[in-house]
Amino acid sequence: MRQSVRSVRLKGLWTHPKTGQRYFRTRRGGKPRLVKLPSDLPIDHPDFIAAWAAAAKELAPPKAHATGTIGSTFKAALASDRFHTFSEGYRATVTRQAEAVIAKVGGVKASAVEQHHIRADMNSSPNPEARLKAWRFWAGFCIEKSWLRADPTVGLRKPKRLNTGGHPTWSLQSIAAFRAAYPIGTTCRAIMELTYWAGARIGDVVKIGRPHIDADGVLCFRQGKTQDMAYVPWTCTLPAYARGMEADRQMCMDAIAHLGPGLTFLQTNRKRARSHKSAGQDISAACRAIGLELSAHGLRKARAVALANAGGTTSQIGAWTGHRSLSEIAHYTAEMDRRGAVRGVDPEHVSENSADPQEKSGSSGLKSIG
CATH class of the missing domain: 1.10.443.10 (Intergrase catalytic core)
Incomplete structure (x- = not known):
């Protein structure tokens, strides 16, 4: 008796209706992202499946950080009602710095953070002043939530910068x-x-x-x-x-x-x-x-x-x-x-x-x- 052959269904596979080109497609972050896949191979070919798997891995959303880590606590702070009361410019600055911190040490336990850790991170940042803003907001939020017993940013000062005069005044x-x-x-x-x-x-x-x-x-x-x-x-x-x-x-x-x-x-x-x-x-x-x-x-x-x-x-x-x-x-x-x-x-x-x-x-x- 002949067995029925089921068609292969690969999640995220999309074929352009006009060109016929195959892509792996996802809408991570609300924006469509595409990775080109070989169009000269059948979709059940091992090489095609390998290309699809590599594209899926490349565009896979980042793994959620465990509870109590710097990554999870920073994300909670950025999603808080208090954060959204601040100005658009401040939120953008803190968000950029928070993302950089999460990418760097997101898996570290928040309770393990000490002042010298933050000072070292500030000194290695292209914008130490903005980085300190992000850490201060994070620490204040964690204190409110009783996730930290003491504020590790207390006593930290933004590094002195050379006085360049800022934007030149128009004469x-x-x-x-x-x-x-x-x-x-x-x-x-x-x-x-x-x-x-x-x-x-x-x-x-x-x-x-x-x-x-x-x-x-x-x-x-x-x-x-x-x-x-x-x-x-x-x-x-x-x-x-x-x-x-x-x-x-x-x-x-x-x-x-x-x-x-x-x-x-x-x-x-x-x-x-x-x-x-x-x-x-x-x-x-x-x-x-x-x-x-x-x-x-x-x-x-x-x-x-x-x-x-x-x-x-x-x-x-x-x-x-x-x-x-x-x-x-x-x-x-x-x-x-x-x-x-x-x-x-x-x-x-x-x-x-x-x-x-x-x-x-x-x-x-x-x-x-x-």
């Missing part, structure tokens, strides 16, 4: 050069003017829009990094210390007007919010094209410097730029005071007007697009 000459190279109507000019006027981080600049303008004509938005509020004069009367910045404000309005109405000022042609990476790269590329090594964040610093030069107090600058630390703001005001001391200029009577005379609006009234 008035750099701003004038950028304005001369990129006329109003170009996208990079719109990004530059809005970032400069708002004095905001690029991650917030791409999210703000008309819904953030209150009844008094003030642009109010919560910052993504710190969750603190920032308040930017939009159509309201400028405060006394910023009266010399009227032309800057009008140029911001003119520069973003061509992007049309939408929920965000810097919307794309498809009426979608622009990504912060795209906006930042546009500014950097535009600067390099005219010989400037500057970034979008330098415009935030330039606004803080302009406000300090105009006589703004630390609280006034902080309200506008959203700086949380008064020491950060004091840096700009102190720099202005030192410069004024050798120039014989009274800081309280210096007004700043960085507008290019050729681009000043002919009328004294503000043309609002809000």
Whole structure:
């Protein structure tokens, strides 16, 4: 009697409907991943089955770490409600560092971690400061869950870094050069003017829009990094210390007007919010094209410097730029005071007007697009 032959069924095997090419397919992490398989062999051939098995092993999900290990406790911390109350930027930083730790020592018992282990891991990390953030969050979470008796991060300090000055601040000459190279109507000019006027981080600049303008004509938005509020004069009367910045404000309005109405000022042609990476790269590329090594964040610093030069107090600058630390703001005001001391200029009577005379609006009234 002839036995029936059952067809071979290999999990994950997928054949492209147009080309006939065979693949091993999985959707690990929600994204489809493909490994090419030989199409010139029958699926029950030993070589084909060996290729399929190798592909399945390559794309197999990682084994779950045992309870009580660094891997399992870190994953629990990242899935906690508390973790999701933090800013998007903080979560991204901690997640990257946590994944690196898990890949390195995920199978180690959490209770075996001591301070010298964390210090050694920090020193071997490309970003010791960010790595310490991840360890501190992990330790705090484990203490709350009674998985650790003592916090091994207590007493650890982030390593001292050379003071590089961070992102260079845009000078008035750099701003004038950028304005001369990129006329109003170009996208990079719109990004530059809005970032400069708002004095905001690029991650917030791409999210703000008309819904953030209150009844008094003030642009109010919560910052993504710190969750603190920032308040930017939009159509309201400028405060006394910023009266010399009227032309800057009008140029911001003119520069973003061509992007049309939408929920965000810097919307794309498809009426979608622009990504912060795209906006930042546009500014950097535009600067390099005219010989400037500057970034979008330098415009935030330039606004803080302009406000300090105009006589703004630390609280006034902080309200506008959203700086949380008064020491950060004091840096700009102190720099202005030192410069004024050798120039014989009274800081309280210096007004700043960085507008290019050729681009000043002919009328004294503000043309609002809000």
